[in-house]
Amino acid sequence: ATAQVGVVGLAVMGSNLARNFARHGYRVAVYNRTGAKTDELVRAHGDEGTFVPSAGLAGFVASLERPRRVVIMVKAGGPTDAVIDELVPLLEPGDIVVDGGNAHFPDTVRREAALAEKGLHFVGAGISGGEEGALNGPSIMPGGPAASYAALGPMLEEISAHVDGVPCCTHVGPDGAGHFVKMVHNGIEYADMQLIAEAYDLMRHALGATPSELAQVFADWNAGDLDSFLIEITAEVLAHTDAETGKALVDVIVDEAGQKGTGRWTVQAALDLGVPVTGIAEATFARAVSSSVPQRRAARDLPAHVGTWDVADRDGFVEDVRKALYASKVVAYSQGFDQIAAASAEYGWDIDRGAMARIWRGGCIIRATFLDRITEAYQRDPGLPLLIADPYFADAVGEGVAAWRRIVSLAALNGVPAPAFSSSLAYYDALRAERLPAALVQAQRDFFGAHTYRRVDKDGTYHTLWSEDRREVVA
Numbered sequence: 001a002t003a004q005v006g007v008v009g010l011a012v013m014g015s016n017l018a019r020n021f022a023r024h025g026y027r028v029a030v031y032n033r034t035g036a037k038t039d040e041l042v043r044a045h046g047d048e049g050t051f052v053p054s055a056g057l058a059g060f061v062a063s064l065e066r067p068r069r070v071v072i073m074v075k076a077g078g079p080t081d082a083v084i085d086e087l088v089p090l091l092e093p094g095d096i097v098v099d100g101g102n103a104h105f106p107d108t109v110r111r112e113a114a115l116a117e118k119g120l121h122f123v124g125a126g127i128s129g130g131e132e133g134a135l136n137g138p139s140i141m142p143g144g145p146a147a148s149y150a151a152l153g154p155m156l157e158e159i160s161a162h163v164d165g166v167p168c169c170t171h172v173g174p175d176g177a178g179h180f181v182k183m184v185h186n187g188i189e190y191a192d193m194q195l196i197a198e199a200y201d202l203m204r205h206a207l208g209a210t211p212s213e214l215a216q217v218f219a220d221w222n223a224g225d226l227d228s229f230l231i232e233i234t235a236e237v238l239a240h241t242d243a244e245t246g247k248a249l250v251d252v253i254v255d256e257a258g259q260k261g262t263g264r265w266t267v268q269a270a271l272d273l274g275v276p277v278t279g280i281a282e283a284t285f286a287r288a289v290s291s292s293v294p295q296r297r298a299a300r301d302l303p304a305h306v307g308t309w310d311v312a313d314r315d316g317f318v319e320d321v322r323k324a325l326y327a328s329k330v331v332a333y334s335q336g337f338d339q340i341a342a343a344s345a346e347y348g349w350d351i352d353r354g355a356m357a358r359i360w361r362g363g364c365i366i367r368a369t370f371l372d373r374i375t376e377a378y379q380r381d382p383g384l385p386l387l388i389a390d391p392y393f394a395d396a397v398g399e400g401v402a403a404w405r406r407i408v409s410l411a412a413l414n415g416v417p418a419p420a421f422s423s424s425l426a427y428y429d430a431l432r433a434e435r436l437p438a439a440l441v442q443a444q445r446d447f448f449g450a451h452t453y454r455r456v457d458k459d460g461t462y463h464t465l466w467s468e469d470r471r472e473v474v475a
């Protein structure tokens, strides 16, 4: 037994993570179902550190120091269960099994309970940053029992991304907490990407700007408070020319966005928790709309009655779009953090939201300077009920709210879809409203279903006898 940590599953993520461990001086046991991948890893990268390859799982387990630390990096779902089933009989109490794949958090809750019965620690760890992150430092969101973090945490922190010397890894909370937070991270990523896409689309329509001109706009924005990986790569994508046609690459790509499911999971979980994550939901549905090919074809000739763009002050328009993007982005993050808080309360996870913003600052897709402001907001008030209401964000959004309204109205008048911009503004206004028409909805519910209502002027629950003499009775 010589290896300090082991990785099972050596496709792109697993082999890069194994190399990351090895480059940090750890002796890494490696195993893959198809042995050729194990051999290839050692052949191509054996000089980066110490790999202990095994052709079988038993040999792999035997090569690990106790308590064993095994990181599983295989396809999520059935394959993960298959590996766990094969691995568990070979392990001993106190050993730690980490699932670094994109598991759905209820699976993680189930697996943690099953392994705990056998005295094993199961850690569902969200790992973000794709293959590049896995190799050079991802953002790591480990859940599972706190006790396992003592043996595992320092190692994960070491291989994670670092920002200002601080690791982008911390213990998130028990059982499914890590994978839940990773899921919401991906949901926020969907919202962030959609908002950027809407900003781009509006500027293209309104200004008739070329992709390369807009690349410069995004590059400029990246120097300000929108500074983030997604804005940076947007500038790079827009500046890129297709070698074959000489056109901007973005103009030769089919406008149908795919999805692998984490956005959908986030929205499904939010519906179950009753948390409005409208930014994430609009972004997820926007991808679905883009891929609704027969519907898009059938709608092509529908009446539009759109105005024509007439932008006199181009710089002013760009600045308005920037402010609308920033405000909508704050809404999307605020909603995502509400979802984390709701799940934390529902499942008893006790998640520190400020710490989540901190470990997303590096390594992951939504890494951004902006996350520092979120960490600060939760440091000021760990129980903050609404991120947008934090003084810093309230000021920042307030400064842009007039621009946000102008952009959403112009988008509607000129027939350019901006679902995430508009729904974020509607959410903002709904939260601000002194009275919502929910009173009418509740009355309708009482009318057809005797669902009762509360009154503004006295305690109790009431029902109107709608189908009789319409007297009000105490319910």
Ligand code: NBP
Pocket (backbone or CB within 6 Å): 008, 009, 010, 011, 012, 013, 014, 032, 033, 034, 037, 073, 074, 075, 076, 078, 079, 082, 083, 100, 101, 102, 103, 127, 128, 129, 130, 131
């Ligand atoms: P894949 O998700 O493509 O999975 C391939 C790996 O799973 C191979 O090692 C394969 O072994 C193994 N595997 C399968 Br499939 N079924 C198995 C079974 N029944 N028993 C044992 N091994 C099995 O790999 P990936 O793209 O490296 O991703 C790994 C995990 O990391 C996934 O959960 C993914 O969602 C997650 N993730 C990926 C990214 C990314 O950017 N790709 C980012 C973040 C997280 P074989 O070689 O023998 O077929």
